[in-house]
Amino acid sequence: MTAVTAAPARHETRAFRAVLPQLAPFLGIFVLAMILPFVSNNYWALIGTRAAIYWVLVSGLNLIVGFAGHLAIGYVALLTLGAYTTSVLVAGNVAPPVPVFVALAIAACVGAVFGVIVGLPALRLRTFYFAMSTLGFATIVTQIALAWQSVTGGGIGIVGPEFPPPFNTAWGFYYLCIAFAGLATWISANVAHSRFGRALIAVRDAEVAAEASGISKPRMLIAIFLLAGALAAIAGGLFASLQTYITPDAFTFDLSVLFFIAILIGGRGSILGPMLGTIILTILPEMVASLAAWSTFLYAVLLLVIVLVMPGGIAALLDFRNRRPLAANRAIVPRPAALGDILRTSAGARTLSLRGIALSFGNVRAIDGLDLDVKPGQIHGLIGPNGSGKTTTLNVISGYYAAKAGTLQLGEDALAPGMPTLRAVNGIARTFQTPRVIGEASVLQNVMIGGTIEGQASFVEALLALPRSRRDERVLAARARALLGVVGLETLADVRADRLQHSELRFIEIARALMLEPDFLLLDEPAAGLSSDEIERLAALIRAISARGAGVLLVEHHADLIFDICDQVTVLNLGRTLAAGTPAEIRVHKEVVSAYLGG
Numbered sequence: 001m002t003a004v005t006a007a008p009a010r011h012e013t014r015a016f017r018a019v020l021p022q023l024a025p026f027l028g029i030f031v032l033a034m035i036l037p038f039v040s041n042n043y044w045a046l047i048g049t050r051a052a053i054y055w056v057l058v059s060g061l062n063l064i065v066g067f068a069g070h071l072a073i074g075y076v077a078l079l080t081l082g083a084y085t086t087s088v089l090v091a092g093n094v095a096p097p098v099p100v101f102v103a104l105a106i107a108a109c110v111g112a113v114f115g116v117i118v119g120l121p122a123l124r125l126r127t128f129y130f131a132m133s134t135l136g137f138a139t140i141v142t143q144i145a146l147a148w149q150s151v152t153g154g155g156i157g158i159v160g161p162e163f164p165p166p167f168n169t170a171w172g173f174y175y176l177c178i179a180f181a182g183l184a185t186w187i188s189a190n191v192a193h194s195r196f197g198r199a200l201i202a203v204r205d206a207e208v209a210a211e212a213s214g215i216s217k218p219r220m221l222i223a224i225f226l227l228a229g230a231l232a233a234i235a236g237g238l239f240a241s242l243q244t245y246i247t248p249d250a251f252t253f254d255l256s257v258l259f260f261i262a263i264l265i266g267g268r269g270s271i272l273g274p275m276l277g278t279i280i281l282t283i284l285p286e287m288v289a290s291l292a293a294w295s296t297f298l299y300a301v302l303l304l305v306i307v308l309v310m311p312g313g314i315a316a317l318l319d320f321r322n323r324r325p326l327a328a329n330r331a332i333v334p335r336p337a338a339l340g341d342i343l344r345t346s347a348g349a350r351t352l353s354l355r356g357i358a359l360s361f362g363n364v365r366a367i368d369g370l371d372l373d374v375k376p377g378q379i380h381g382l383i384g385p386n387g388s389g390k391t392t393t394l395n396v397i398s399g400y401y402a403a404k405a406g407t408l409q410l411g412e413d414a415l416a417p418g419m420p421t422l423r424a425v426n427g428i429a430r431t432f433q434t435p436r437v438i439g440e441a442s443v444l445q446n447v448m449i450g451g452t453i454e455g456q457a458s459f460v461e462a463l464l465a466l467p468r469s470r471r472d473e474r475v476l477a478a479r480a481r482a483l484l485g486v487v488g489l490e491t492l493a494d495v496r497a498d499r500l501q502h503s504e505l506r507f508i509e510i511a512r513a514l515m516l517e518p519d520f521l522l523l524d525e526p527a528a529g530l531s532s533d534e535i536e537r538l539a540a541l542i543r544a545i546s547a548r549g550a551g552v553l554l555v556e557h558h559a560d561l562i563f564d565i566c567d568q569v570t571v572l573n574l575g576r577t578l579a580a581g582t583p584a585e586i587r588v589h590k591e592v593v594s595a596y597l598g599g
């Protein structure tokens with residue numbers, strides 16, 4: 001990032017004002033939690049404590065289910081693990097007894113390790129299969145707790161840990177749990193509002209776009225499972241103390257379902273929604289005591305109602321900002337001239353070259369011995385009839401497909417085949433034939449995702465909102481807003497992306513790709529679905545991008561756009577080069593005219 005920097009103090013004030021409406025409900029809940037002891041009795045201390053403990057677990061699980069989209073349904077296993085680890089360590093069943101806070105810290109570490117073990121299948125398994133693997137783990141933990149009698153007390157159980165004064169009274173323990181719940185909220189909100197939280201929803205809803213932005217799914221998931229495992233185990237330790245005595249029966253499948261449904265009621269990608277969901281689900285059976293035995297049935301009905309009536313959950317209900325209508329006749333008016341203030345002039349003198357690239361799908365030769373050079377500062381058009389291999393060429397360059405033959409080089413360096421997440425590091429960005437945008441995220445967040453790898457702060461720094469992480473956010477947000485100005489969409493920055501028109505999504509993708517300050521930009525049919533005015537503006541924008549020194553590879557069916565702005569054109573037919581040359585040469589090339597252009 002060069003020209004765009006933000007004045008920290010001014011930005012922080014503006015940012016604080018912007019987040020105040022989002023912060024207000026949390027402050028409200030916190031104040032209510034603080035005054036509860038003064039307006040109620042010990043019965044409510046128990047319910048309030050239970051809700052706080054559940055939320056410590058759900059706040060972490062929310063990052064896995066609500067943000068990363070992995071159906072970890074058997075998460076009660078980590079609550080069990082934390083409860084037994086804390087109780088056993090405090091009781092001194094395997095080693096000399098340790099103080100309860102030390103035991104809780106050890107349980108958090110054990111939970112983090114097992115959190116990753118439970119989560120690892122998510123790297124390969126999706127949806128139902130991953131859900132089943134977490135359930136399997138829950139069964140194993142319960143069986144071990146039952147069988148390992150000398151340590152866990154088996155079916156008879158074990159005494160839960162006791163906390164020292166002032167936490168050994170009902171309200172003292174309540175305040176301790178509220179403190180943990182507050183901390184868990186702060187940590188999970190920090191992660192959610194950092195580049196890591198955005199990367200999670202990108203992997204969930206637009207995995208290929210996430211990879212093109214350099215986001216590594218395994219690293220992201222491991223970090224999240226570590227955190228969620230630690231939080232769940234801490235919740236387990238607190239839960240064991242609340243119960244005073246634990247047996248494997250205390251950790252029912254109903255609890256797992258409660259955690260899971262709390263997130264679904266709350267809404268994906270939200271912190272406030274699942275928090276309210278957890279509170280509601282904890283209080284509901286108590287309010288209607290006669291229905292307590294029906295709790296599983298109630299949860300199932302609630303789940304059905306949510307899925308059918310309000311799939312966005314509480315978060316969607318509270319999202320007043322996105323209820324405001326958008327102007328129907330809005331026009332996209334890019335300002336390419338502003339690019340100079342945002343992107344440095346690319347100094348890259350390296351050429352992106354393909355030599356003898358070949359790739360088949362079964363018997364279909366998608367590309368067959370392709371040579372192609374994309375030079376810095378030039379626009380290279382790639383055209384050809386449907387199925388001629390244009391998108392496949394882009395996918396080979398972006399690392400989604402590994403070519404069966406040939407070489408792919410950036411200057412003197414060979415580009416590793418089949419490594420899409422490394423292309424962003426190599427300065428290669430792209431857009432997609434069908435825009436890959438995260439509908440539930442705002443336009444601004446979508447663009448910021450493009451700059452994920454530009455962030456400097458580590459996951460731990462983001463989790464604690466340390467200065468480097470706050471600076472990352474400032475810089476990425478400022479650059480994303482500036483790029484939205486360049487593509488003419490800055491007024492829509494805070495709108496959910498799924499409310500936008502198709503043509504607007506195309507420009508969002510370009511802004512997202514530009515977040516990387518790419519040396520090479522691969523555009524897959526960017527003019528598809530655009531009006532003639534919009535195509536003209538797109539042309540000016542692409543010209544301005546290449547004028548900053550980037551090499552552009554433009555796949556397009558609009559021949560006028562290609563001939564208007566390209567320096568070089570390659571024509572493909574059945575995976576082979578039919579012709580290559582300047583637009584003037586291609587326009588009159590006999591075979592091209594008869595095979596593709598017509599006339």
Ligand SMILES: Nc1ncnc2c1ncn2[C@@H]1O[C@H](COP(=O)(O)OP(=O)(O)OP(=O)(O)O)[C@@H](O)[C@H]1O
Nearest residue numbers: 361364365366384385386387388389390391392393
């Ligand atoms: N994943 C795949 N599996 C099997 N065949 C594929 C796959 N991807 C592409 N193909 C085939 O490879 C050939 C080239 O496809 P490609 O999408 O690259 O063409 P294209 O020139 O981009 O076409 P269009 O202009 O319609 O987008 C086609 O015959 C297509 O059916």
